[in-house]
Amino acid sequence: MDRRVRVRFAPSPTGPLHIGGVRTALYNYLFAKKHGGDFILRIEDTDQTRFVKGAEEYIQESLKWCGIEPNEGQGYGGDLGPYVQSERKPMYRQYVDQLIEADKAYYAFDTAEELNEQRENAKKQGLPGWQYNAVTRQYLKNSTSLSADEVQEKLYAGEPYVVRIKLPRNEEVRFHDEIRGWVVVNTANMDDKVLFKSDGMPTYHMANIVDDHLMKISHVIRGEEWLPSAPLHVLLYKYLGWEDTAPKFAHLPLILKPDGNGKLSKRDGDRLGFPVFPLQWTDPKTGDISSGYRENGYFADAFVNMLAFLGWNPGTPQEIFSLEELCEAFTLERVGKSGSKFDPDKTKWFNQQYLREKSGAELAELIKPQIGADVSDEFLAGVCELMKERASFTHELLADNYFFETPSEFDEKTIRKKWKEHTPQIIEELTAKYESLNNWTSAEIEKTFKDFLTEKELGMGAVLPNFRVLVTGKGMGPSMFQISELLGKEEVIKRLKSGIEKLVQA
RNA sequence: GGCCCGUUCGUCUAACGGCUAGGACGCCAGGUUUUCAUCCUGGUAAUAGGGGUUCGAUUCCCCUACGGGCUACCA
Numbered sequence: 001m002d003r004r005v006r007v008r009f010a011p012s013p014t015g016p017l018h019i020g021g022v023r024t025a026l027y028n029y030l031f032a033k034k035h036g037g038d039f040i041l042r043i044e045d046t047d048q049t050r051f052v053k054g055a056e057e058y059i060q061e062s063l064k065w066c067g068i069e070p071n072e073g074q075g076y077g078g079d080l081g082p083y084v085q086s087e088r089k090p091m092y093r094q095y096v097d098q099l100i101e102a103d104k105a106y107y108a109f110d111t112a113e114e115l116n117e118q119r120e121n122a123k124k125q126g127l128p129g130w131q132y133n134a135v136t137r138q139y140l141k142n143s144t145s146l147s148a149d150e151v152q153e154k155l156y157a158g159e160p161y162v163v164r165i166k167l168p169r170n171e172e173v174r175f176h177d178e179i180r181g182w183v184v185v186n187t188a189n190m191d192d193k194v195l196f197k198s199d200g201m202p203t204y205h206m207a208n209i210v211d212d213h214l215m216k217i218s219h220v221i222r223g224e225e226w227l228p229s230a231p232l233h234v235l236l237y238k239y240l241g242w243e244d245t246a247p248k249f250a251h252l253p254l255i256l257k258p259d260g261n262g263k264l265s266k267r268d269g270d271r272l273g274f275p276v277f278p279l280q281w282t283d284p285k286t287g288d289i290s291s292g293y294r295e296n297g298y299f300a301d302a303f304v305n306m307l308a309f310l311g312w313n314p315g316t317p318q319e320i321f322s323l324e325e326l327c328e329a330f331t332l333e334r335v336g337k338s339g340s341k342f343d344p345d346k347t348k349w350f351n352q353q354y355l356r357e358k359s360g361a362e363l364a365e366l367i368k369p370q371i372g373a374d375v376s377d378e379f380l381a382g383v384c385e386l387m388k389e390r391a392s393f394t395h396e397l398l399a400d401n402y403f404f405e406t407p408s409e410f411d412e413k414t415i416r417k418k419w420k421e422h423t424p425q426i427i428e429e430l431t432a433k434y435e436s437l438n439n440w441t442s443a444e445i446e447k448t449f450k451d452f453l454t455e456k457e458l459g460m461g462a463v464l465p466n467f468r469v470l471v472t473g474k475g476m477g478p479s480m481f482q483i484s485e486l487l488g489k490e491e492v493i494k495r496l497k498s499g500i501e502k503l504v505q506a
Numbered sequence: 507g508g509c510c511c512g513u514u515c516g517u518c519u520a521a522c523g524g525c526u527a528g529g530a531c532g533c534c535a536g537g538u539u540u541u542c543a544u545c546c547u548g549g550u551a552a553u554a555g556g557g558g559u560u561c562g563a564u565u566c567c568c569c570u571a572c573g574g575g576c577u578a579c580c581a
Contacts, residue, residue, distance in 0.1 A: 012581050047580055112579065119578095129508045129577065162579050180511070189509045189577095197579040204581050228510055228576040253512080254574070261573060309530095313519060317529060336519080338512050339574060346518065346531050356544090390543035414541090464540040476542035 003245075005037025006218050009063075009070070010208065012044045013055035016281035016290060017062050019342075020223065020255045020264060023307045027252060028221050029068040030308070030330035037218070041073030042211060043084040046201045053284045056084075062278040065294055066304050067323050080215045085207050092202040095210050095240060096163050096195060104239040105195060107161045108132075108142035109154055131191035134169035163196035165205075165232070165239075173231040178219070178250035178332045185231040193232055205229060209236045212247055221250045221332070224339075250332050253311055254339040264342050266290060274344040278303065297393035298347070302354040306347045310340050320353055352392040360385030367394050373404040382486045386478040400474060403486070406495055407473025410503065414475035418465040424500050426456065426463060427470065431496045440489040442481040449481070470499035 009025040011017060017025075032039040041063070043056055060075050072078035082088055099105035115132070118140075122130035130136070137144050143151045144166070154161065167187045174184045195206040202210070212220060230249055237246035257268045269276035269291070280292035293303045305321055313336075314321070314329045321329065355363070363384035364377055371380065387397045430452055437448050453463060468480050471492055477483065484492045 010581090014581075044581065050580065108579095115578090123507095127507080131508095131577085160579090164579095177511095183510075185510070191577085194579050199579075201579090203579070208581090223575095224511070225575055225581090231510095251511085256574080258517080263574080309518070311518090315520070317520095319530065333522095340519090341517060343517050343531070349531060389545090460540045462540095468541075474542090476540095478543085480540075 003218055004216070005032055005035035006040065006216050007032050007037065007221055008040040008042050008073070008212070008215065008217055010042040010044045010211075010222075011059055012047065012050065013052060013059065014047075014050045015052050015055055015283075016277045016279070017059050018264070018266075019276055019278065019293075019307065022062060022066060022278050023255065023310060024221065024223055024252060025063060026066065026068055026304060026307055027312070027330070027335070029070075030327050031219065031221060031332065033327035034330050038072050039068070039070045040078070040215060040217075041070040041076060041083065042215070043074050044204060044207065045084060045086045046197075046204060046207050048086065048199070048201070058279065058281060065278060065300050067300060068304070085211065086201070088207075088211065089201060091214070092196070092206060092210055096202070096206065099165070099195070099239055100163065102239060103166065105163050105165050106137075106143040107151060107155070108137075108140065108164050108192075108194075109146075109159055109161050110141045111160075114141075132164065133188075133191045134167060137164075137192060160198040162194045162198050164192040165195055165236070167192055167235070173234055175230060175234045175249060177227075177230070178221075178248055179253075179335050180227075180251060180337060183227070183230065185228075187231075187235075190232060193229075195236075205232060205236065209233055209240065209242075213237075213240070213242050213245065216245075217247045219250060220247045221252065224251045224254050227251045250335070253336060255310060256339045256341045258342050258344060268342075272344065274347070297395050298351050299354045302351040303347075305354075306350040310342065311336050320350075348392050355388055355391060355394070358388070360388070363388060363394060363397060367397055370395070370398060371404070375404065379403075379486065386482055386486065390478070400472070400477065402472040402474065403483075406498065407471075410469050410473050410499070411475035414465050414469045415503070418462070418469070419503065420462075423466055424504055426458070427466060427496060427500055429456075430463065430467070431493055434489065434496075435493055437489070440485060442479065442485040445484050446481040467496075470503075471495045 007028040009028050011021055011025075029039045031037075041060070043059075045051055056074070063069055070076045072080075072083075074081075074083040096105065100107070118136070119130045122128070132140065139145065142164070146154075167190055169188065171187045172184055173187060173190075174182060177183050193205055194203050196202050201207075211217075230251065233249075234246070237243055255264045256262060257264050258272060264276065266276050275291040275293050275296055277290050277292045278294060280295040281290045282288070283290075294300070301323065304323060304326070305319075308321065308326050308330075309319065312330065312334055315334055358366075360381035360383075361377070364380035367384070368377075368380065383403045384397050387400075391397050391399075430449070433448055433452055434445070437444060449464075449467075452458075453460065464480060465475065468477065469475060471480070471487070472483065487495075
């Protein structure tokens with residue numbers, strides 16, 4: 001029964017893709033690559049009322065950014081399309097009819113209002129879990145309770161109807177989940193779900209079975225929220241006669257909010273100040289903007305690495321994995337069963353790790369577009385090299401502007417604590433030493449500095465903070481000798497002189 | 507309410523009956539550093555509770571508690 005591994009990611013285009021969705025896509029992708037199989041993108045838009053403009057493009061762009069692009073599916077071609085369910089509309093009817101003929105499904109004419117009334121009544125009587133099932137269907141308007149003539153009459157008259165699955169009254173449905181093991185549910189606790197809606201579209205339940213079968217899907221890897229309906233899907237495969245090729249199931253645990261309990265939501269991100277979406281998203285109706293990891297300065301590979309580790313681990317101490325390494329290491333067996341709370345701090349840490357591994361030149365290339373000043377690539381690479389040890393994000397590399405302009409303000413605290421009466425005199429003498437230094441390298445700058453201290457019998461603390469504040473305006477930062485080398489002799493001396501002037505006046 | 511799934515340091519997790527329950531993030535302390543950051547060293551801290559099974563349970567079973575998911579002509 002070994003066959004080609006084919007998995008799908010099947011989001012509905014109802015808005016931006018949540019990071020939980022991205023992780024589901026990622027695990028599908030990793031599983032496919034691990035087994036040399038196919039990763040397919042299918043758009044599940046059977047609910048036309050929830051369609052959101054731009055969502056499909058957002059999904060594709062997100063996957064692309066993450067580097068987990070499908071090799072088949074909507075926007076990627078393939079022989080088993082179309083890969084959008086609304087475009088497959090004509091394909092479903094025959095399978096619904098097949099079920100009706102096999103007495104595994106039936107027509108139902110109840111209106112939404114009538115059903116709501118049933119639920120309300122049941123609730124009033126203290127029975128909140130009303131179901132359309134083997135018992136209640138006898139009292140409702142459908143082809144199991146009405147005569148054949150009545151049914152024909154209604155159909156002929158064009159009365160709206162849905163088609164429901166006909167579940168047995170009391171039968172155990174069991175299936176093996178790749179992550180959870182055996183799951184057993186009794187049909188007495190399930191209801192006759194609608195398979196085909198009155199608007200002529202199948203519901204998710206019907207469409208996903210038909211499509212997975214037609215697209216030869218071997219494994220269904222999806223979120224835990226689908227676990228309760230998995231038995232229904234198993235039954236559908238059986239009733240359609242597709243048991244032999246039914247896919248295996250794996251239900252992923254959910255991603256939870258960092259604090260408290262419950263599923264991670266957009267609100268949590270707003271509240272706690274971190275993105276919940278891979279890319280920034282502007283709501284087409286309200287104009288509301290939701291921040292994205294990409295726009296917040298996260299590296300795609302760091303983001304993917306972090307996501308992979310939320311619910312999965314390789315069983316080794318290694319934490320930094322490239323996408324290729326993840327493909328190699330990933331197994332469903334090592335996916336945990338329980339939900340994981342999202343940790344923004346750890347996400348930041350991952351980004352920091354990736355930032356460190358990049359060279360100054362690589363980082364310079366990345367931040368180049370954000371630089372207003374006219375600087376050389378070499379200079380910018382030097383800035384990045386100096387700043388990267390104290391940054392987690394690329395924008396932090398540019399947090400201090402003293403590399404690009406002469407400071408106009410001087411750190412107040414440093415001045416207050418370190419600037420003494422005799423300081424101008426000392427700095428002027430130091431400046432003179434530097435003016436005669438020809439080999440302007442950080443090592444020489446440092447040596448000159450230390451010799452000067454020895455000569456004057458001064459400590460580091462008396463001179464270096466002042467040196468720093470004059471050149472950079474700051475009270476802290478990378479090595480002053482390296483900064484000086486990068487800035488160049490002329491610039492450093494210029495700043496020392498103009499700085500003293502300003503401070504003496506003040 | 508019903509059904510299903512789950513439960514190891516604050517968080518992500520390792521230990522698939524057998525060591526002082528390991529690692530990472532965070533936090534705290536010390537060291538390095540002119541300073542901040544980095545870095546190094548150390549520390550804090552967990553098997554939800556109760557019953558079994560067993561020579562031995564984090565691990566297997568049951569109950570309880572807690573948490574989550576589902577319960578639409580939404581996916």
